[in-house]
Amino acid sequence: MFEFLFKYPLSIYRQGTFIFLAGWPLWLMGLGVLVAAGVLGFLIWRQGSGSSRMGVVRRASVWVLQTALAFLLLFLIWHPALSVSTLKPQQNIVAVVIDDSTSMTTDDENSTRKEAAEKVLNGGLLKALQEKFQVRLYRMSDHAERIDKLEQLTAGATATHIGESLKQVAADASSLPIGAMILLSDGSDNTGGVDLETLSEIRRQRIPVHTIGLGRETMSRDVEISNVDVSARALPESRLGATVSFHQHGYTGQKAKITLREGSKVVASQDVTLKAEGTEQVETVLFNAGDAGVKTLEASIDPFPNEENPRNNRVTRLVNVDPRKPKILYMEGEPRWEFKFLRRAVEDDHTLHLYSILRTAPNKIYRQEQEDGKQGLTNINELKDGFPTKVEDLFGFDGLVFGSVDAPYLTKNQQDMVKQFVDRRGGGVLFLGGKDSLSDGGWAKSAAADILPTTLPERKNTYSFAGADVELTPEGRDSLITRIEEDPNKNVERWKKLPYIRTFQDPGDPKLGAVVLANFVPREGGGAKRPLLVTMNYGRGRTAIFATGGSWRWQMLQPLADMSHEMFYRQLLRWVVSDTPRHITGSTPKSLLADESHVKLRAEVRDKTYLPAGDATVEAHITGEGIPPEVVNMTPEPLEQGVYGADWTAPKAGSYYVEVVAKRAAEELGTDTFTFRREDGIAENFHVEQNRELLQKLSAETGGSYYKPADAQKLGKDINYSQAGITVRETRDLWDMPAIFLLFLGIRAAEWLLRRRWGVI
């Protein structure tokens, strides 16, 4: 339609420059319009002044229409045209890039995508191109490779990297007159799209990329897992959540089962009802991390019998279950039942190593250590002077718990160390309610006030010895800290049935970024609902407030077999410490390389006091199945102090184990280990629908056009217009385009119709 009205395709308008061929100045046209408007105005005013039917409004309408007509005539006299650069015949190369990945074997009802591509090219497009240009054929996988004929296409490549391939073809343009690229693909790119760098590189060379989209944009019957999000590191026996994101077509309302497997062992499963067509559905499946070691976890949705692509129903992730035992220091200011029952709650959690200091008498402390169910201090001198006074001693712990301890019990330096413990060390701190806690303990004015997840009330006497019921917030419903029942709905009900807490404390209002997981509601006095459990990330670490000293009733007032109190405190303390980093933290952005070999290694290095170590020597020792061990030197990242990086290529599929070793001169700062895995032949199973959005964006950004296979033959004509390669400037007349003729007719017809209606013809 556009081309019918405006004579040329839209792409020409985008590339071309609008000009007037008459060569007369534009101000003259403006003057002509003004003169015409004046003369027409005078004549229409004089003609109508004697007629009662031609009032002011009607005369003005006629004047506007006639002035527009005069402007149109002057516009045509000035001779409008488009100046476009066109490719010189027989002197340019057109690169035809054809997707050769396995997704091209997808059967779209009548034919495969490979067949559709061949049909488009052999249906006249290739011949039309060859008549005007030299045509170079490329097949595309994770790179571009030149081929001589279409028969060399196999549709067997295990990956599609559109950006990388186009960059490679564009590189040829630096020595060859490539005038345009034609990409035939389903747009199913395994790297997540074409990056801005690649786009700007193609744009710089002014090569238009025309895309021909192959394949259906939605499948008829398919369930696809789009992502599985699970913590890359975990403590042994941790309860973890695998967040499975998926979408489906053709199975709305049907039941499906999500299964998590470690090898052949099913570790968890969950029944779900499939939501609306194409909607991204997210479900969290809980599972136990199990013993220490690297776990290869597979999340899958059982395929339906008639599913078109069952290969995209499973995704693998790695979880490194770390055998470390985080150390927690619990400082309690008074002997009370919350202290007793908290310690009991976590005593069977063999991953937590709990130390405690209790102020038993005004000038006495009682120190305890709890590990593997054993009680008693391993080192009799441990913490003998009470709360640590040196950074190295305090930072040896991974988490802190403050019970009913008033802030002035700690020196200003110790309070500052607590803040640094979170901010710099990356540790976790839990504050419990108590008569000497939070506001009542003077924490609002302490050096550690910043790390608290709430703004504490200004007043005192915020701690009440009265019962309060507890209820989860929507965030608490989804949190693993508060999950004492597997099923989220049952969990909410379970919390409602917990015995009331014996004491509560107003913690103030949550700060920006804090998350309230549970509220308390006083049982008497009509008190308002206030936050009970609040968490917040601060600096590198995290903090929480549990605003009660009376949750021990959950243990004493429930049947002996009930484990809700134990589970809650174990999960809360694990949250406090599970993400506390060590001196060295090694990682990779992708722990699973799907048909990729390139891996980025990253290490964050801190010294003994957890300050960034920018002068360290950092090495990654990589071992893998069937490859000789390799040592890779990691170099400092320019913008991040204490962060080192390296690029490495995983030579073949399999699991890789990386040990990062950091030294400063002869001093070893520490080590860390992490794993990643390369898997081949899986990337093309996903995103098999045509990614039209990507193809359209690619062509729009480069000055090309997107075509459906049925319209692809137009390319033979459109491709002539390009600013790349060897071009010549041409002008295209615009005065004779149908749109102007229609506009002319329209103006005249409008005036005639108006006059007829007014009866003044």
Next chain:
Amino acid sequence: MRLRAAIFLTLGGLVTWGILHAQKPFLSYESTEDHAIAPLPPDWERQAEWTRGRLKYTSSTWEHPNGQNTGRYGWRTDYPLGDRHTLQGLLRLTRVDAKSVEQVVELDNSSDIYNWPFVYGVEVGHWSLNDEEADQMRDYLLRGGFFMTDDFHGTQEWDIFMQGMRKVFPRRSVVDIDNKDPIFHVVYDIDQRSRIPGAQFIYSGIPWEFDGFEPKFRAIYDDKGRVMVGICHNVDMGDAIEWSDDPQYPENYASLAYRISANYVLYDLTH
């Protein structure tokens, strides 16, 4: 009529359920000993983190060899002055935020006792536990409760006490607490534990009662090696503390009783 009866029955049931499952308020009982009578302290209503439970039990009907009326012995012995002195001692010597009055609790099949995880029982050589009470005591202790006994003497009272405890824990051993156990060190190091006689010592000069010549500090431990039942046999710490403000009662016995009491409370709160 049937509907009305059903409504009344339901309401009655709900009220009964509420009574059984609610935390009971403070109740004051009449003392059975003139010396033990004590007025309520001015701050008796002040709520606190820790409250001492005082076990109210049914006395047995056996006749004592000395011919005394068994009704004289019972849960109210030394009540409430002994309790009030103990609580004042705790407040003075430790950082326990103790309520200034005791809470009388019963094994009455309600959930009240679970609100008081520390319970003190006296003259338990005269108690009589039925099966239901024993079941609840077992449940209470396994959930995390602590039971401290005191002021029973000699073989016969021991046997009566054990008849009840065997119903609670048929297979758990009663053992002498080792000197190294934290219960003797948590606040005070109490390596030497002398006799702690009752008030009768003031008049008789005899530091023992019946055939209870040797003080015994025994315990029943849980599966984690923690004391659940602290059994102070052939000693009378209740009297020692109750009479601690009497110049005739030896100070050393009273001081030791305070220290042991503090240790038992602190042990419970730390284990």
